[in-house]
Amino acid sequence: MKILTVVGARPQFIKAAPVSRILRQHHTEFLLHTGQHYDDAMSDLFFRQLAIPAPDLNLEVGSGRHGAQTGAMLPGIELVAIEQRPDWILIYGDTNSTLAGALVGAKLHIRVAHVEAGLRSYDRRMPEExxxxxxxxxxxxxxxxTDAAVANLAREGITEGVRMVGDVMYDAFAQNLEVARRSHGIxxxxxxxxxxxxLLTVHRAENVDDLERLRTILQGVSEAGIKVVFPVHPRTRAAFGSAGAKPGPNVMLIDPVGYLEMLVLEENAETIVTDSGGVQKEAYFAGRPCITLRDTTEWNETVAAGWNVLVRIDSNAIASAIRxxxxxxxxxxxxxxxxxxxRVVDALSAVKVANP
Structure with a gap:
């Protein structure tokens, strides 16, 4: 069986790593990187640390507006799908690469498998939603x-083809945590x-493109009264100058870090402050309190469990939550x-396919 895997962003590299490792023991995988994340710190470093095989093709679409970026991916994915004639197109998460892969599969009548299906924030303002x-x-x-994701799909009338397999990011966390502890002295x-x-991460458009929100976040963490380590996403660093934002002396700005370094920083933090869906989960895996700088989350289970709190973009509220x-x-x-x-590989293997 041949699988066309479409990835493009840091969280997808993490999710694909444990699946590709098992998939390639039994089947043929063509790994297509859209180039949505493209610099070394956000792409190549993750492939090296997670021992993911080099992509068979990188479309190198780069950054851009949502429509332009997704549109740039479609012809490249389509051409590969026509040439490779895969039995499945395998997509992960909720990025523009995910959307483009799903659209190509549907248009070409190639079966699509979605890992991390059923997440819902119920906020259509989020492109990821x-x-x-x-x-x-x-x-x-x-x-x-998760079971909650299965229930979300059922509420939308989707029950056929649904499998509760567990979280592949937890697979990656469990497989790499001890390696990270031994090999990285960050x-x-x-x-x-x-x-x-x-530990602070901020990258979402609603927090970075809105300069007043970005200034408010930086003010809140600066007033928290404890040291804050902030690996700065390229998108966020570019916005600093426009916002006229200057973090307080307690905020340590560092370059983006690799996956293994991030695991060490997460595990050893007193608390984690983020707008990232993946980091919310990794905080939960590591048993660290998570303060989410959003009004909604697709990981409502972590909020219900009491280990994640949604905080409005207000400097006093942010500082108070951190403390x-x-x-x-x-x-x-x-x-x-x-x-x-x-279980992902078993689910793919169990279905007899007859794509054109």
Missing amino acids: VNRVVADHLSDILLSP LAELGLERGGYA EFRPKGERPNLFGDGHAAG
Whole structure:
């Protein structure tokens, strides 16, 4: 069986790594990188650290407006799909690469499998919400990470082809955490101590493109009264100058880090402050309090469990949450047993395909 895997952004590299490892033991995979994330720190470094085979093709679409970026991906993915004649197009998550892969599969009548199906924030202002809804409704197999995701699909009338497999990002976390601990001394390099800092990530358009929101976030973390380590996404760094934003002396700006370094920073942080869906999960995996700089989240399970709190973009609210939000309850097992990737491959293998 031949699988065309479409990836393009940092979270998708993480999700694809454990699946590709098992997939290639039994089937043929053509790995297509759209180039949505393209510099070394956001792309090539992740392939090296996660031991993902080099992409068979990189479309190198780069950044751009949503319509232009998605439109640039479509002809490249379509051409590869026509040439390779895969049995499945395998897509991950909710990026523009996800949407483009789903559209090509639907147009060419190639079966589509969506890993991380069923997530919903119920906020259509988020481009990712639109991407995931469309991808789910175009997919033939929907590989959901949690029971809540399965229930979301059922509410939309999608029950056929749905499989609850667990979360492949938890697979990657479990497989790489000990490696990260042994091989990366980033705490010493940055002069950090375990539990002596908050970890901040900000990259979403609603927080970065709105300069007033960006200034408010930086003011809130600057007033929190503890050291804040901030790996700065290229999108965010570009916005600093436009916003006239200058973090306080307690905020340490660093370049983007690799996956293994990020695991170490997450595990040893006192708290994690983010607008990233993937980092919300990794905070939960690591047992760290998570403060989410958004009005909604697709990972409502982590909020219900008491380990994630949504904070409005208000400097006082942000500073207060960083100082005070310290959950002490149990963390239910929401994301599976670390073997989701095997279930993904089993689900693909179990379906007899007859694509044109």
